[in-house]
Amino acid sequence: MVSAPTLGRRRQRRSGEREKSIRAAALRIFRQKGYHAASMQNIADAVGLYKGSLYYYVSSKEELLVRLFEGRADQVLGELRVITDGTGTCTEQLRAMVRAYVLGVLRNLDSVRVYLHEEHVLPPAALRHVHAEQRTMRDLFEGVIDDGMRDGTFVGTDPKLAALALLGMCTWVHRWYRPRGRLTETAIADDFAERAIRMLNV
Amino acid sequence: MVSAPTLGRRRQRRSGEREKSIRAAALRIFRQKGYHAASMQNIADAVGLYKGSLYYYVSSKEELLVRLFEGRADQVLGELRVITDGTGTCTEQLRAMVRAYVLGVLRNLDSVRVYLHEEHVLPPAALRHVHAEQRTMRDLFEGVIDDGMRDGTFVGTDPKLAALALLGMCTWVHRWYRPRGRLTETAIADDFAERAIRMLNV
DNA sequence: CCGTTTCTACCGAACGGTCGTTTGGTATAT
């Protein structure tokens, strides 16, 4: 037993695809019915397996949920940091941030809905991590708003409250947006970016 | 059996109080754990009964939830209608509406959280009713915004989108507000009312 | 006022069902 037996390439790929399809089905079904109302049987049906067979890929239902949360905020957080580390004015930065955030929500609707709706099911460690992500997100907006207030670009008394107002407006789109609706993603993002600026000017 | 036997006054009152305490406990527990994760045993424990005994007052867990939704939006809807039917300018009306809405959320946190979180558990008829309430709420805001755009008080292109942005900002407070926090209810309501106006002016 | 009956409010156990998870087995590909 010198070297671990190499897994066949085709098998490995098929197995990886199966795992992905399980996670995709779980995401969709958790979003539709909610975590508690969704059963392992539902997920198994969706991928064409017996529910017991899911445990070849997944150790528990809870783990399945926890993994759905992992890395979900990274892309938007990265985009936001690139913007705040850049050279734009406060107004330009905030406009770009709102755009990135709203597009992030609109382009990952299922993930966002599960992320916001099933938070309370997470085990303590995972929950703390999610809360930390949300705090970071808030801090990034608050920082730009605070900068703008200091240099007179923005007016108002409470950057924290302003950030919460702004994030609320942007986050709430996940509740009413329908992919084939009247408005395009970018139309909404641009409108909200403009509205955010107005909200902070006098 | 000419007249139904009169229920003793004391009994009647005690029984009514018990029913109220069951609903209050259900509201609190549904809010804390979510509808599906909350058990009838949890509710029974909270009021000091055996879980089977709850069915003397309630016909099912689902009915318990449905009743928690009933009339929950009426007060705020009434206040909003009084404002829109009044004689104020668009700006004055919108400011008052945002104030009323935000205060309605802040002063009924548990109800609002269950209302927004457990919607999807409702049977079809009750769900339609809730959606109708939400549509009415949106229409009231949209109407005032539309009036303001026509007469030049407000600027912008899409009253529907503006209403959604505004409602998102105001509704989202239920996620971050903590009763004994830094800011008072009225401070938040006033700030948001001002922000709403700014959002619609150029 | 007292004895009897009636009904309320609740107990305590049980039931049927569903759920997440485990396990022993097996066909297939390597």
Added chain:
DNA sequence: ATATACCAAACGACCGTTCGGTAGAAACGG
């Protein structure tokens, strides 16, 4: 021949709900 990917059945726990029973208060008859 060996590990993989999956089946098929079963298990134990828990859930919402039902139900026969009962202590005690209220209503009733005298």
